[in-house]
Amino acid sequence: MSRVMAQSHLGTALKDILQRIEIAALQRRPSEFGSHVPQLIAVSKTKPVSAVLEAYQCGQRHFGENYVQEIVEKGSNPEILKLEDIKWHFIGHLQRNKCNNLTAVPNLYMVQTIDTTKLATALNNSWEKQNKSVKLKVMVQVNTSGEENKSGCPPEQCVDLINHILNNCNGLEFSGIMTIGAVARSVQQGNTNEDFKSLLSCREKVCENLGLSAADVELSMGMSADFEHAIEMGSSYVRIGSSIFGAR
Numbered sequence: 001m002s003r004v005m006a007q008s009h010l011g012t013a014l015k016d017i018l019q020r021i022e023i024a025a026l027q028r029r030p031s032e033f034g035s036h037v038p039q040l041i042a043v044s045k046t047k048p049v050s051a052v053l054e055a056y057q058c059g060q061r062h063f064g065e066n067y068v069q070e071i072v073e074k075g076s077n078p079e080i081l082k083l084e085d086i087k088w089h090f091i092g093h094l095q096r097n098k099c100n101n102l103t104a105v106p107n108l109y110m111v112q113t114i115d116t117t118k119l120a121t122a123l124n125n126s127w128e129k130q131n132k133s134v135k136l137k138v139m140v141q142v143n144t145s146g147e148e149n150k151s152g153c154p155p156e157q158c159v160d161l162i163n164h165i166l167n168n169c170n171g172l173e174f175s176g177i178m179t180i181g182a183v184a185r186s187v188q189q190g191n192t193n194e195d196f197k198s199l200l201s202c203r204e205k206v207c208e209n210l211g212l213s214a215a216d217v218e219l220s221m222g223m224s225a226d227f228e229h230a231i232e233m234g235s236s237y238v239r240i241g242s243s244i245f246g247a248r
């Protein structure tokens with residue numbers, strides 16, 4: 001099956017990205033960042049269920065969605081429901097009143113966009129009502145670029161927010177921090193991306209203040225335009241859409 005699929009455009013693109021991820025991790029990442037290959041999250045937003053199915057047939061398991069309505073629809077599609085080991089990441093802005101819709105999505109694996117204590121509490125309560133046997137993995141989204149139109153918590157509030165999750169949200173498992181970053185910085189070649197740098201220093205502060213080790217705080221950074229650079233700087237989750245599924 002995978003050989004046939006690998007000849008399709010999507011299959012070829014996916015294979016190419018996986019190869020580039022591996023090369024970046026093996027050849028360009030300093031050893032202090034560990035040796036495990038970063039996890040690819042295929043961002044399928046605005047793309048049809050058929051595209052998700054095709055990527056799955058090619059071996060992809062982690063998928064990312066931005067809109068609650070869309071992850072609800074895709075996640076409960078009868079064909080998708082047959083894929084028991086599919087892992088959904090929510091990577092879009094989340095409103096508190098949408099938490100119950102989101103936590104009901106079968107195979108929801110991680111929510112990467114916690115940015116306030118109120119949202120963490122709401123998501124925690126919602127997850128606990130679902131009575132699942134596992135905790136819901138979450139990341140804190142950090143607004144590293146300081147742009148007003150971007151969601152994410154300011155870097156200086158990161159420690160308090162994570163402290164709140166660790167101490168008051170028993171249904172949630174803190175997994176790490178994520179950033180989207182400024183577009184201008186992501187397309188700038190040759191320079192260290194300031195958003196990635198800021199996320200790294202955020203992790204340092206979090207580890208220092210909360211007694212965590214760097215391995216306890218995964219980094220979700222890097223998209224189509226800049227994932228190799230993100231990996232070079234220590235990213236453990238890259239979120240890639242258009243390079244796999246085509247332009248939106």
Ligand SMILES: *Cc1c(COP(=O)(O)O)cnc(C)c1O
Nearest residue numbers: 043066091223224239240241242
């Ligand atoms: C759309 C999106 C991506 C993927 O972006 P591409 O440039 O298509 O790879 C990654 N992360 C987030 C949060 C997104 O909204």
